[in-house]
Amino acid sequence: MELTHIEHIGIAVKDLDKAIHYYEKVLGVRCYAIEEVKDQKVKTAFFKVGQTKIELLESTDPQGPVGKFIEKKGEGIHHLAFAVKNITQALEEAESKGVRLIDRKPRKGAEGLDIAFLHPKTTFGVLTEFCENKTGKEE
Ligand code: CMX
Numbered sequence: 001m002e003l004t005h006i007e008h009i010g011i012a013v014k015d016l017d018k019a020i021h022y023y024e025k026v027l028g029v030r031c032y033a034i035e036e037v038k039d040q041k042v043k044t045a046f047f048k049v050g051q052t053k054i055e056l057l058e059s060t061d062p063q064g065p066v067g068k069f070i071e072k073k074g075e076g077i078h079h080l081a082f083a084v085k086n087i088t089q090a091l092e093e094a095e096s097k098g099v100r101l102i103d104r105k106p107r108k109g110a111e112g113l114d115i116a117f118l119h120p121k122t123t124f125g126v127l128t129e130f131c132e133n134k135t136g137k138e139e
Pocket of ligand 1 (some may be wrong): 055074117121
């Protein structure tokens with residue numbers, strides 16, 4: 001597989017507005033998009049720092065992945081997303097090397113990217129995401 005860069009870091013927060021305020025007013029980075037990803041039960045806010053994005057995640061349902069994460073571990077880094085050249089091939093390769101896939105096939109995530117997750121129990125405790133940009137738009 002070929003990882004090109006860290007696409008984003010996902011951070012679970014309880015209150016998106018308060019967290020956006022911190023990133024904008026303290027760190028001085030601008031929120032350029034807010035998007036709800038209904039099937040993941042999250043509302044997201046995006047910032048860009050160099051080539052890497054920060055994705056803030058507020059749960060819209062306590063039973064969703066981010067709701068459960070905050071309940072168990074509190075706010076904090078939730079996942080690490082790598083941009084890959086070919087997501088289907090990257091998933092096949094990861095599985096063939098013993099990694100447990102959460103998504104066997106890529107699906108559409110925020111910003112229209114093709115995304116898939118690897119299970120944190122097989123990736124040294126870090127929920128890992130692969131992203132491929134097939135939108136034709138530059139990130
Ligand atoms: N990072 C590290 N470990 C995590 C984790 C995370 N983000 N989320 C859960 N875990 C751990 C839990 O601590 C738990 O460990 P223990 O058994 O040692 O206590 C174990 O994984 C199981 O956790 P759980 O609370 O029982 O949750 P589930 O098994 O139901 O789900 C997971 C866990 C990772 C499979 C699920 O959260 C998932 O499918 N995540 C991928 C989708 C996602 O996170 N979407 C939100 C972001 C969407 C976006 O970016 O657009």
